[in-house]
Amino acid sequence: MAHKIRKAVFPAAGLGTRFLPATKASPKEMLPLVDKPLIQYSVEEAVASGIESLLIITGRDKAAIENHFDISFELEELLKDKNKDELFEQVRSISDIARISYTRQKQALGLGHAIYQAKDFVGDEPFAALLADDVIDAERPALAQMIDVYERFEAPVIATMQVEGEAISRFGVIDADEVEAGVYRIKGMVEKPAFENAPSDLAIVGRYIFTPDIFEAIEETKPGSGGEIQITDAMQKLLAKRPFYAVRLEGTRHDAGDKLGFLIATVEYALKRPDLGDDFRRYLRSLGL
Secondary structure, three states: OOOOOOEEEEEOOOOOHHHOOOOOOOOHHHOEEOOEEHHHHHHHHHHHOOOOEEEEEEOOOOHHHHHHOOOOHHHHHHHHHOOOHHHHHHHHHHHOOOEEEEEEOOOOOOHHHHHHOOHHHHOOOOEEEEOOOEEEEOOOOHHHHHHHHHHHHOOOEEEEEEOOHHHHHHOEEEEEEEEEOOEEEEEEEEEOOOHHHOOOOEEEEEEEEEOOOHHHHHHOOOOOHHHOOOHHHHHHHHHOOOOOEEEEOOOEEEEOOOHHHHHHHHHHHHHHOOOOHHHHHHHHHHOOO
């Protein structure tokens, strides 16, 4: 019987250099997609997928993330006094969303190193890791799609999406055999291959389910360029010892860690909003692009 996935980890200690100067004093995970910070989308996805305990891995100057998920007494009192009940409910629901813990990654030494900070929090349970940069717009939460596969195979699962053409070289790419519709058994992984060397058109996106032996694999992984410990290298080590699966997610992935991707996501999410969509659509049409 597979352990239930109860815990999720959110690495949020990166420096956000692609969004400078906006991220000089504010974490990139707090950049708003319409009116909600990026990290809230992935936290809500985890909670909707049955996650009970969350660990956000922060760094220096990331207090805004903790404040966002905390109770804001003065703001709530002000909203109540002004009878802004709907806004009050919205603000209160953020602090009630889940049990959230925090730990600090003192140096940004790669995603593998960030995930390793969750070792004590995770203990001997399987767990999910979600990157806030990847916003996945799906009818069924992306993580819930992955948990289904984990429960069937009792093995680590990573999220993948098809990427056409040259763009594949910006991703980690899997070499895999399809074992059922949209589910693959992984044979190998390559970090950012040249287009002609890519083993498939299946890119790794920022959702993972790991078994606790990933921590041992991270310990055995030597730092790569810039002294960073890459999670792909640790997964490769573990792949030699146990099966790994990938799920081709149903939904749309937005790379909100990239300026263009962030702008596209903003437009798509705004158009879907009942309170904004019609007016925004009219405005876009008026531009005569």
